[in-house]
Amino acid sequence: MAAIVATAWELSRAQGVGALTLHALAREVGMRQPSLYVYFESKNALYDAMFADGNRQLLERLTKLDLPDDPRAALKAFMGTFVSFGIEDQDRYTLLFQRPIPGFEPSAASYEHARAVLDHAIALLHTAGLESQDDVDCFIAMVAGLIDAQIANDPAGDRWIRHLDRLTDLYLDEAKRRTRRR
Amino acid sequence: MAAIVATAWELSRAQGVGALTLHALAREVGMRQPSLYVYFESKNALYDAMFADGNRQLLERLTKLDLPDDPRAALKAFMGTFVSFGIEDQDRYTLLFQRPIPGFEPSAASYEHARAVLDHAIALLHTAGLESQDDVDCFIAMVAGLIDAQIANDPAGDRWIRHLDRLTDLYLDEAKRRTRRR
């Protein structure tokens, strides 16, 4: 079961999440296509398992981090890890953070890990000085913009994501200035 | 031919670009599916025509703008129009600026309008003070991040894109400070 999901990730990496078929997956794990229905009641159930698995991987990596005390440094370390996770497997990133499969919506259970990741990020943003919903929205959109541009235009490089720390400072400094002004 | 492309856009708006089928398109224009091959030699040729058409729409709207003299105001007007264009038809935005169709790559000819739009944006960014490749990259990624977040999470609202002008000032001000420091 875990092996099937792992193989599904392999195939997705090779040809894209949307191009994954049960026939190909079954062949790759040495089974026939109908046998997969013993483990997943539908193709979307497979996607849901992949979604949960990917978020679990991400959460594991993020919680394993030994974050520095300084809030700004902690935020950079956290976000740097997040970005690396996204870049190292584009199709996993796509499945977790975009909606590449028409008709597939993650189940509530699979969403729990994703929720935990987001909550962790928001908490770090708060202690680093981005407290309003607006500031959090803008910062997260900025990070996502960097990752998306990187994946779309320069998958193997760092042309966009290398600016993460500088832009993080930019957003935090501006918020700090705004706070002081009051 | 233009009518077919227009109808293709309608259908894409209703059900997503990826869900567009030649049968449905033919039915909608009052023909049978094989008749479409008189106008497009393949489905990807249809996508290519849509891609060119969408970029032509965008370029037309942007060149029609009466931009203010102030570089910063001009940039905001330009980007505001770009963002509005993206938000008002999400599936058009997807086809133009993401790769939602596996196996479809725009032809070189269809890319010309897209290139013109990008060049125009870069020129405006230069006169507004963002001159380096790095600054242009970051700014465009930021705008795309706002649009993507908006479309994905709040298609009918303005939770993200309403920060466009403020963030534009943020990026321009920071570049200005950097320039002065030298």
Next chain:
DNA sequence: GTCTATACATCGATAGAC
């Protein structure tokens, strides 16, 4: 240019034997 008819392929899903 538009039609009918159909080839051809892919894919998800189910039935039922072992």
Next chain:
DNA sequence: GTCTATCGATGTATAGAC
């Protein structure tokens, strides 16, 4: 749990009559 066999739906593309 895994198999064979097959259904049923969908979708692109082509052949050839009109």
